[in-house]
Amino acid sequence: MWRKRRLSRNKRPRTLRSAVIVALVLATGAWVYAEFIYQPVIFGLRDDFVHAVPNQQVPEGLTSLSAESCGQCHREIYEEWRTSIHSQAHVDPYYQAYWKKDKNIWICQNCHTPLQNQQPLIVSGMKNGKIQHPITTPNPEYDPELQQEGITCAACHVRDGVIYGPYADSDAPHPTGYDPKYRTTEICYWCHQVPSGPFQFYNGGPCATFLEFEGGPYAKRGYTCQSCHMPAAQRPAAEGGPMRDTRRHLWRGGHFPEMIKQALQVRLTNPGGDWQTGDKVDFQLRMTNGGAGHKIPTGDPDRHFTILFEEIGPDGEVVASKKHQIGRWLIWKPIIIELYENRIPPLEHRDYHYKVAAKPGHTLKVTVKYHIVTKRAKRMLIKKFDLPAAVVDHFVLFEQEVDLGAGSIQQMSAAGA
Ligand code: HEC
Ligand code: HEC
Ligand code: HEC
Numbered sequence: 001m002w003r004k005r006r007l008s009r010n011k012r013p014r015t016l017r018s019a020v021i022v023a024l025v026l027a028t029g030a031w032v033y034a035e036f037i038y039q040p041v042i043f044g045l046r047d048d049f050v051h052a053v054p055n056q057q058v059p060e061g062l063t064s065l066s067a068e069s070c071g072q073c074h075r076e077i078y079e080e081w082r083t084s085i086h087s088q089a090h091v092d093p094y095y096q097a098y099w100k101k102d103k104n105i106w107i108c109q110n111c112h113t114p115l116q117n118q119q120p121l122i123v124s125g126m127k128n129g130k131i132q133h134p135i136t137t138p139n140p141e142y143d144p145e146l147q148q149e150g151i152t153c154a155a156c157h158v159r160d161g162v163i164y165g166p167y168a169d170s171d172a173p174h175p176t177g178y179d180p181k182y183r184t185t186e187i188c189y190w191c192h193q194v195p196s197g198p199f200q201f202y203n204g205g206p207c208a209t210f211l212e213f214e215g216g217p218y219a220k221r222g223y224t225c226q227s228c229h230m231p232a233a234q235r236p237a238a239e240g241g242p243m244r245d246t247r248r249h250l251w252r253g254g255h256f257p258e259m260i261k262q263a264l265q266v267r268l269t270n271p272g273g274d275w276q277t278g279d280k281v282d283f284q285l286r287m288t289n290g291g292a293g294h295k296i297p298t299g300d301p302d303r304h305f306t307i308l309f310e311e312i313g314p315d316g317e318v319v320a321s322k323k324h325q326i327g328r329w330l331i332w333k334p335i336i337i338e339l340y341e342n343r344i345p346p347l348e349h350r351d352y353h354y355k356v357a358a359k360p361g362h363t364l365k366v367t368v369k370y371h372i373v374t375k376r377a378k379r380m381l382i383k384k385f386d387l388p389a390a391v392v393d394h395f396v397l398f399e400q401e402v403d404l405g406a407g408s409i410q411q412m413s414a415a416g417a
């Protein structure tokens with residue numbers, strides 16, 4: 001009796017005290033998270049892109065910085081650039097939707113519209129070093145039309161009134177300067193090696209294309225990014241100029257199925273040889289990275305491949321199926337942790353097996369797709385951030401059907417790479 005009374009007498013203040021302690025701990029935790037751990041963007045900062053390229057003046061002899069004006073004399077290069085993703089880096093609907101999701105934070109512009117002339121505000125620093133508190137002044141030289149051009153010619157070529165390039169002997173109506181970096185990977189590193197920030201645990205960085213390339217088999221053989229992404233062409237560099245070793249300004253990548261097929265070889269075989277009705281047949285799909293100097297997929301963590309095996313019955317119904325994915329698996333909140341990845345490094349391959357009982361009238365169908373974003377991310381971007389619903393989000397790279405009644409693979413039905 002005595003014991004019981006004592007307990008009930010003390011119960012209230014003790015509960016209250018623990019509640020206060022818990023609330024304090026939670027509040028402190030939330031404050032520490034918001035102040036020190038939470039990162040408003042999925043990458044860290046580096047000196048070379050933390051500032052925009054300072055405002056540039058139109059070089060002597062020219063009338064404008066716009067790509068179209070360069071195209072008066074560099075017609076072919078301009079036409080190539082215009083079809084490239086670099087020219088879309090600002091208007092790209094995926095960029096616009098994700099930028100909106102990130103509350104149009106300033107830092108994105110330094111790689112997607114890297115010239116200060118393309119940005120309405122000049123960022124001179126950050127309060128307390130925090131990216132979400134930029135110190136800004138209006139930019140008197142902001143050119144909204146140039147902003148639409150994304151990674152425009154001047155972003156890579158114009159500095160302080162001089163047009164820099166790979167030649168030491170050009171004869172041009174504008175000032176020119178020679179810089180060996182145009183023939184090295186240094187010019188791509190600036191934007192294509194995006195580092196991790198504090199409390200972000202990626203295997204290499206959110207987009208670590210350069211890191212995947214460096215030390216790999218292609219880098220060892222003297223390739224640069226340009227070898228594959230800017231194919232060589234013998235032609236005049238400007239209308240009416242002498243023949244030159246030039247490079248086509250195409251930069252094809254994950255938005256172009258033909259380019260992905262150049263990287264990925266897909267082959268379906270049955271290592272056990274011919275079969276008879278009733279046999280359990282073991283099919284093998286080999287995915288080889290035979291043509292990219294880095295992992296496939298590379299870059300943006302949303303990119304992935306899916307592989308789908310389907311057994312189709314006599315009436316066209318799917319009897320059984322199995323799906324595999326090649327990509328990266330990340331936890332995004334409360335901190336970024338890359339749990340696992342199975343992307344394919346250069347010149348390596350990955351095998352997938354599917355076992356099925358051979359039956360006449362049944363078909364095995366194998367489909368390999370490349371996805372620019374996940375279905376879930378696309379739905380979220382459409383619903384909340386105005387991504388146009390019609391935007392392309394995947395390509396079919398390979399499709400093959402095998403008649404399980406046939407006894408062997410008819411290679412004739414293969415399609416794709
Ligand atoms: C009125 C014609 C004209 C216009 C406009 C023009 N260029 Fe040129 N440019 C030339 C000529 C001619 C050459 C020299 C070609 C040669 O020597 O083979 C040249 C050379 C170059 C080179 C090579 C420089 C080097 O030494 O390596 C680059 C890069 C270049 N231009 C970029 C641009 C850019 C960017 C623009 C627009 C901002 C532009 N050009 C506008 C005519 C023009
Ligand atoms: C992402 C950076 C980048 C952009 C954007 C870019 N270039 Fe280039 N440009 C290069 C590189 C790298 C080279 C060196 C290619 C080589 O090795 O020949 C080059 C070379 C050139 C040359 C010399 C000829 C040649 O192919 O080597 C000219 C002229 C030129 N660019 C004009 C332009 C024009 C005009 C635009 C816009 C329509 C433009 N560039 C956009 C990176 C860029
Ligand atoms: C100023 C920053 C910048 C520089 C310099 C730059 N890139 Fe890019 N690059 C980008 C951005 C941003 C995108 C994505 C644009 C988009 O999809 O919105 C891109 C896209 C690409 C793609 C296509 C990816 C796809 O999704 O299809 C390739 C390939 C590529 N770049 C290669 C290169 C190479 C090679 C170089 C060096 C010669 C280079 N880039 C230099 C910023 C840059």
Ligand code: HEC
Nearest residue numbers: 188192210213225228253254259260263292293296297299
């Ligand atoms: C041996 C040829 C080769 C070399 C070297 C190479 N690439 Fe690629 N790259 C490819 C092929 C093929 C693809 C298409 C496959 C894909 O998109 O996954 C590709 C895709 C890409 C993409 C598209 C990724 C996306 O998000 O869709 C980017 C960006 C890229 N490369 C940048 C680079 C950079 C930067 C370098 C130099 C550090 C480089 N590449 C070196 C062949 C090459």
Ligand code: HEC
Nearest residue numbers: 041049094095098099102107108111191192194207299300
């Ligand atoms: C350090 C340079 C850099 C910065 C900063 C940067 N990006 Fe990019 N971004 C790239 C490059 C390079 C690519 C293309 C190649 C790849 O997939 O890695 C790209 C691709 C993208 C893509 C994929 C486009 C497509 O069509 O699939 C989106 C979306 C994107 N960036 C959004 C953003 C947003 C939003 C920010 C700011 C929070 C940002 N980027 C900041 C360099 C940068």
